[in-house]
Amino acid sequence: ADNEILVxxxxxxxxxxxxxxxxxxxxxxxxLDNLVCxxxxxxxxxPFIQGDIGDPETLDRVFSEYDIKGVLHxxxxxxxxxxxxxxxxxxxxxxxxxxxxxxxxxxxxxxRLIFSSSCATYGVSDGTPMSEDHVQHPITxxxxxxxxVEQILDDVESAYGLxxxxxxxxNAAGADPDGHLGEDHRxxxxxxxxxxxxxxxQRDFLSxxxxxYPTRDGTxxxxxxxxxxxxxxxxxxxxxxxxxxxxxxxxxxxGDGATVREVIERTRGxxxxxxxxxxxxxxPGDVPVLIxxxxxxxxxxxxxxxxxxxxxxxxxxxxxxxxxxDGYPE
Ligand code: UFG
Numbered sequence: 001a002d003n004e005i006l007v008x009x010x011x012x013x014x015x016x017x018x019x020x021x022x023x024x025x026x027x028x029x030x031x032l033d034n035l036v037c038x039x040x041x042x043x044x045x046x047p048f049i050q051g052d053i054g055d056p057e058t059l060d061r062v063f064s065e066y067d068i069k070g071v072l073h074x075x076x077x078x079x080x081x082x083x084x085x086x087x088x089x090x091x092x093x094x095x096x097x098x099x100x101x102x103x104x105x106x107x108x109x110x111x112r113l114i115f116s117s118s119c120a121t122y123g124v125s126d127g128t129p130m131s132e133d134h135v136q137h138p139i140t141x142x143x144x145x146x147x148x149v150e151q152i153l154d155d156v157e158s159a160y161g162l163x164x165x166x167x168x169x170x171n172a173a174g175a176d177p178d179g180h181l182g183e184d185h186r187x188x189x190x191x192x193x194x195x196x197x198x199x200x201x202q203r204d205f206l207s208x209x210x211x212x213y214p215t216r217d218g219t220x221x222x223x224x225x226x227x228x229x230x231x232x233x234x235x236x237x238x239x240x241x242x243x244x245x246x247x248x249x250x251x252x253x254x255g256d257g258a259t260v261r262e263v264i265e266r267t268r269g270x271x272x273x274x275x276x277x278x279x280x281x282x283x284p285g286d287v288p289v290l291i292x293x294x295x296x297x298x299x300x301x302x303x304x305x306x307x308x309x310x311x312x313x314x315x316x317x318x319x320x321x322x323x324x325x326d327g328y329p330e
Contacts, residue, residue, distance in 0.1 A: 080140050090142055193321065195263065
């Protein structure tokens with residue numbers, strides 16, 4: 001078939017939303033996932049292969065069996081504080097295994113890739129929305145893994161003609177508006193699902209890491225971007241590559257931010273729950289403010305985010321967690 005797209009990490013949070021989006025647009029998502037972080041139950045829109053991108057034979061099998069037109073790569077570890085404690089886990093998977101995936105693509109003549117990069121590649125900012133030409137000086141191993149792969153991809157394009165679009169997400173959040181897919185990390189470290197679990201009574205309180213940052217209320221500011229809007233951007237970038245267009249690097253954010261306290265307040269409003277809070281020490285690897293300007297994606301990819309409102313982001317997440325309080329079945 002000429003509509004087969006390989007989605008590595010397609011059983012994970014962003015990858016699974018992407019597969020549904022691809023399927024709705026007439027593509028056939030082929031999911032390769034080792035299920036270390038992903039969930040089998042989140043794969044619903046095409047074939048599933050359980051395997052690891054670190055294994056060349058698995059890649060050869062997948063690229064031989066399917067007529068893959070392009071690859072979307074979501075298979076990475078994403079826990080910033082963990083990357084500070086066990087960096088080799090992050091370099092090993094996010095960098096070394098990605099090199100293995102690229103080698104597989106080159107062996108099989110597959111030369112279009114959408115890579116999940118991150119605003120964590122920038123490091124510390126002055127607090128204004130960052131554009132793509134902001135200096136990249138990541139301050140954590142996680143951020144460095146994404147930044148290293150971006151550089152590797154530049155060399156790979158020059159040498160092998162493999163074109164890549166790097167999408168630098170700000171803070172991915174929200175859930176499938178139909179309520180079928182959501183965010184289920186084990187353990188969960190991300191702010192919005194943890195607030196919601198506290199609202200549901202699954203946790204006694206929410207830890208807020210630091211209230212002395214140089215921000216409007218002392219807590220960190222992040223630019224939350226809906227997972228469905230991320231999926232839209234990936235499809236636009238993929239279709240541009242499939243049509244022979246160039247690779248590039250794009251921020252995906254809403255261009256404004258919310259503090260941790262503001263996210264808690266909004267969630268209280270939506271859930272009508274009290275959400276007890278405890279203030280604690282700063283968390284390693286956190287920077288005060290991360291806000292992205294996405295003018296370039298809007299201009300060059302035609303990206304039109306549909307869920308920019310923080311309430312819409314929290315509501316879709318709340319709906320999924322209420323429906324699946326224990327997450328995906330194992
Ligand atoms: N936070 C809390 N309490 C919690 C969880 C989070 O106060 O229980 C705070 C964090 O300290 C941070 C903010 O909420 O200030 C957001 O934290 P998240 O863990 O939800 O997300 P991050 O900002 O750490 O996200 C980062 C980068 C992304 C990257 C992602 C990977 O901004 O680019 O980690 O998971 F992709």
